[in-house]
Amino acid sequence: MDVSVRFLDDLRDAVGPQHVLTDADVVAGYTSDWTGRFVGSTPGVVRPSNVVEVAAIIEACRRADVALVPQGGNTGLVGGSVPLAGELVLSTERMTAITDVDADSGQLTAGAGATLAAVQTAATEAGWRYGVDLAARDSATVGGMIATNAGGLRVIRHGSTRRQVLGVEAVTGSGRVIRRLDGLVKDNTGYDLAGLLCGSEGTLGIVCRARLALVAPPIGVVTALLGFADIESAVRAGGLLRRSVAGLEAVEMVLAPGAFLVSEVTGSSPVLDPIPPVQLLVEAVGPPDPTDSLSAVIDEVDGVLAVAVATDARRSQALWHVRDAHTEAIARVGIPLKFDVTLPSRRLAGFCREVVDAVAEVTSRSQTWLFGHLADGNVHVNVTGWTTAEAERIERAVLARVAEAGGSISAEHGIGTAKRAWLTTNRGTPDVEVMAAIKRALDPDGICNPGVLLPLD
Ligand SMILES: Cc1cc2nc3c(=O)[nH]c(=O)nc-3n(C[C@H](O)[C@H](O)[C@H](O)COP(=O)(O)OP(=O)(O)OC[C@H]3O[C@@H](n4cnc5c(N)ncnc54)[C@H](O)[C@@H]3O)c2cc1C
CATH class of the missing domain: 3.30.465.10 (Uridine Diphospho-n-acetylenolpyruvylglucosamine Reductase; domain 3)
Structure with missing residues (x-):
């Protein structure tokens, strides 16, 4: 997008010349996303320090009819924080107080x-x-x-x-x-x-x-890693843990291929060895100290192949590693197509099996990695090894299965640019029309992230 000298001068007046970046090498750092999949370009990056400066930037954009993309840490995974149509980037990196x-x-x-x-x-x-x-x-x-x-x-x-x-x-x-x-x-x-x-x-x-x-701090934290033969057993265990353990905070799922990858990429030894087909990372906090109650419930869980428990921070971190390192380890294999979906819990295990087959039908060269927040029915489906020609077919294969299973195409990452074509399928026309009306009311000139969320007209 071409912008006028006058517009850049208005931005400089608003935030100070040193906070309007236009040097090509410098702005390049703001034009691609965390995954490397989405790469754009920008005439400049403006870095306000407070609300008054932000308001002045918005006014300048409205006057000059220039669209902007707000950018924070740029860790979003759906292409929402990068200027794919040459927009101005508004970075919040100075607003850290x-x-x-x-x-x-x-x-x-x-x-x-x-x-x-x-x-x-x-x-x-x-x-x-x-x-x-x-x-x-x-x-x-x-x-x-x-x-x-x-x-x-x-x-x-x-x-x-x-x-x-x-x-x-x-x-x-x-x-x-x-x-x-x-x-x-x-x-x-x-x-x-x-x-x-x-x-x-x-x-x-x-x-x-x-x-x-803020919430009350935990007194006593217990972390456990449980191994299972299949996702069905893990889902049942998740239900039992949720209804029996007061202070349950996390029930995260990883599967064997991802666990092997984490070990390989980070050089760490798996806590559960041999690596079981499915692992649940479970964490509960007190007061009261949850160690005994969690252990008692784990004893009742069917189908547990192996268990590791941690009650101190260092050991707990070692248990979390297999889950925490997943996103970064997958990114090392190649640029992933990312899907962040929720399913009704009774459909979760079936979906996990079917989606791997569905992607393999599109291309046998790809790999599908599954992990996520099991207690929320939220699975992250990451596909590596795809070509641009295959991306749309893979997207259709995954998201159509989500829709069939009564799920949501975005559990937590948002719609961004990556999923906007699917919003109406998932939310229905009336919802999307109301969203568009809200957008028109709050952003009548369409300058705020126009390429994101709402489907193209
Ligand atoms: C390793 C890893 C793990 C992750 N795990 C999770 C997870 O467990 N759960 C989860 O929900 N997400 C997760 N994410 C995704 C990501 O971290 C979140 O979406 C996060 O909220 C993005 O914050 P950000 O500051 O990086 O936003 P950005 O990526 O900079 O922007 C994200 C969106 O917010 C808009 N935006 C940014 N700042 C503002 C502002 N001040 N005003 C208005 N709009 C703004 C952008 O335009 C864009 O549309 C993960 C990402 C990575 C890389």
Whole structure:
């Protein structure tokens, strides 16, 4: 997209010349996504430090009719944070302050560019804990996590990002500043605008700050890795654990091919050796200390082939490794096609088998890697070894099976550019029409991430 000298001058006036990057080598770092699958180009990267500067950027974009793509940690996996049609990039990397930490109410205010790890540290220092965790914690930002309504490893206990957000400060695409950062736990005064921005993927406006609720810190953490012969046994075990273990926070699933890959790529020895066909990573927290209750339930679980238990942080990390390292290990094999789907739990095992066969029917050269958040019915389907000509057929094979099984095409990564063609199939026309009406109301000029989420007209 060509932009005028006048437009770039307006941006420089808004944020200071040193924060408008136009050098080709420098901006190149902002034009491709984490997977390497989505690569775009941009006339510039603008780096505001606060809401006033963001509002000025929005005004400049509206005047000049220039679209922008908000970018946080750029760990999104659906091509939503990169300028695929030559948009301006608005990076939140300078908006990292964490302020107003309130140890009494268990709340803090975080800038959109603060990383999840920084929020977690601030929460711990205040004697609390942040309820969301995911493997991209060192890069993923508050703004990106709100925009994608990120889920992660503890959704069964604390919910997704939406549940942690008490209010936001944001600039809509129409240039209006909305602000509700007082942290009111009860506030029934009309539409929940913060909730609306959760999962909006940068299409309605820019999140600048958020008031986040914290959760009580765990006292006593027990982690267990359980081996099973098949997914059916693992799903049954997941159900028993959920109804029997108070303080259950995570039930994550990995399969043998991914576990072998993690060992090979990271050079680590598997905790369960020989590697079983299916492993569940289970974590429960106290108070009260969950070790005995989790052990008692594990004794009742049918079909357990092997168990490892950890009650200290170092050993627990060793158990988590096989799950945490999956995304990065798969990325080392090749650029993955990524699908992040939820299924009703009774369809999960069948889907996992069928989807591997369905992809193999499109191309026998590909490999399908499955892992995910079993307790949420959420499977990450990653396919490597595809060609551009095969990508669309693989996408159809996977997503059609999800639709048939009554699932969702995006459990937590969002729609981005990667899945927008499938949104209407999954949500239905009335839902998508209402979403489009909301988009028109908040972003009448269509400048905020126009290539993302909503299907092409
Ligand atoms: C190793 C790895 C593990 C992951 N695990 C999980 C997981 O368990 N659960 C999960 O949900 N996700 C996971 N993800 C995906 C990713 O981390 C999340 O989607 C995260 O929320 C993205 O945050 P980000 O700051 O990197 O956002 P970006 O990638 O920069 O942006 C994501 C989207 O948000 C928009 N956006 C960014 N900032 C703002 C803002 N301030 N205002 C408005 N819009 C904005 C962008 O335009 C884009 O559409 C994982 C990714 C990796 C690489």
